[in-house]
Amino acid sequence: FIFDFFNARLHFGCSRMQMYPLEMEGNSNPKTTNKPKYSKFTQQELPACKPLLTPEIVIAAFALIGALFVPIGLASLHASRQVVELVHRYDASCVPVDDKVGFIQNSRTDKTCTVTMTVPKYMKSPIHVYYLIDGFYQNHRRYVRSRSDKQLRYKSAAHLTSDCVPEGDTADHAPIVPCGLVAWSLFNDTYTVRVNGVVTQVNKKDIAWKSDKNNKFGKNIYPSNFQKGRLIGGATLNESIPLSEQEDLIVWMRTAALPTFRKLYGRIEKDINANDNVTVVIQNNYNTYSFGGSKALVLSTASWIGGKNNFIGIAYLTIGGLCLSLAMGFLVLYMVKRRNFGDPSNLSWNR
């Protein structure tokens, strides 16, 4: 067995099917034969590969996967560890009273809140500022449909608000632009960032996808009749800025896949050193209290793997390790119980 194994015969060959039909006895006259014209396809004799799983292939496959996955897993874990991420949940601490829903819905309360964080490691720019929301089902079926993409792009389509009910038209039947629950629930907390007491500008340009800004949202469409109803769902929009430049709206309207999600608020374009104090003044306007959601502020550096996520590294290491152990297991099994290939004495009627 060992000799064969190290010979590494890979029985993976392609073979030509050398089967041409024999002439039937007594047939040679072309006028009297009914035999159809021979072709490899109709006689099912196309040349073909017949790969067979031999022990060498099985062990080599598992070992190769293991050898490939373990380094990838280690590299991913390393990249994830390099990402510096600060997450600070502020919805509970920013509303000290018991009646949180009433506090948020009251337009006269002061919703300013200050949050301080200490940076554990050096953070290289650009540092992304996200808001993290939990318990908000942007993937709810009725919510996802409640928008009008045609209206966002073409002025002439402003009246197409049938999908946007109940936020389609005002009480006097004038169309709301942009209509629908997705736009109506636009996030409206704001963050002012100070690093060691110095105000650091958060760049809110270019946070939305270029494809959305150029092709999905019109350059000559302006918001109208927005958030003018009885129920305010979120932010109001500046009516003199066209939709293609309302980047917060564009980012929000790219509905998130899962109920816990983060969206890009802006970028800080300066480095932050370790042990710096970052103070963020938050305008805690957005109501996540009536449905039991939560809000958090996230500052994070970027890497090729995205944000901080150990999962992919751990998954690769697990699968790589599993495959290596399967390779070992099969090696032991093959050495313990060996059988010859293609031996007719193994056929069930010969045993």
Added chain:
Amino acid sequence: LFKVATECSVVLCCRVAPLQKAGIVALIKNRTDDMTLAIGDGANDVSMIQMADVGVGINGQEGGQAVMASDFSMGQFRFLVPLLLVHGHWNYQRMGYMILYNFYKNATFVLVLFWYVLYTSFTLTTAITEWSSLLYTVLYTSLPTIVVGILDKDLSKSTLLAYPKLYGSGQRNEKYNLNLFVLNMLEALWQSLVVFYIPYFAYRQSTIGMSSLGDLWALASVIVVNMQLAMDIIRWNWIIHVFVWGTIAATVICLFVIDSIWVLPGYGAIYHIMGQGLFWLLLLIIVVTAMVPHFAIKAFSEHFVPSDIQIGREIEKFEALNQVNHSEIPMRTFS
């Protein structure tokens, strides 16, 4: 009569009228659940041919009435041997595999959609765009199925004729039975869990949009399902290569086309997500993780508990090394 007849291996009836011929076939057919085949060449065989499960008519000396009443017709009696041993065996293997595979591939896709429903507050949102869901059965997975169902063979003609007892695998329901079905469904369950949850855990608290994640799920499902087919294909000719790899390429093209229509919510999603390294890493680990159980089970069962068909395949490949003993067949066959 029935008891005596079933004790014998061959029963000869002579001077039989047509109705009695049919009666004999009916006797066996009604009292057992075996399949009956009747072969005949004359007008007096018509009732027997129609009574049997499979009727074979010979077009020859006694005219064409038997042929018109039959399911299969041939020129000579000896063609019955390849009809049963070769074509019958191939058809059984192809049909059995195709039915099981079709259940499996649809189950995998639907289960991926199902797991997502758990995270949309139980409303029936599909992350995978409606167009992709439609095209899944029509384009993304149909053509390889058809081509494999037509062209794949587990054993060659000469092996099947040389070892007639290989036909017994069909009689013992080896390719289509409850155990195989349950195994298929378990594999569908496992693979759908892998396809859904690996991206879920990777993207759980990130900025990922619904359309981007849906694209990843759609592409991963299609690749996994086609890889499963690829692992089970026994004979790879150029047509099968074209259709299997071509379908995956067609899926990618369709995803690009669907995400280039600005009216749809997924506009631009695939361009955005394919530019991230995480997407490709996830695709690789999803495909490998989904395939590991199937591969391990296949490797184990083919080597340690081989079926006769498996040994037949090995005989074909290694016939230069082992002497092939042709078992006795009284009729001269053409190959």
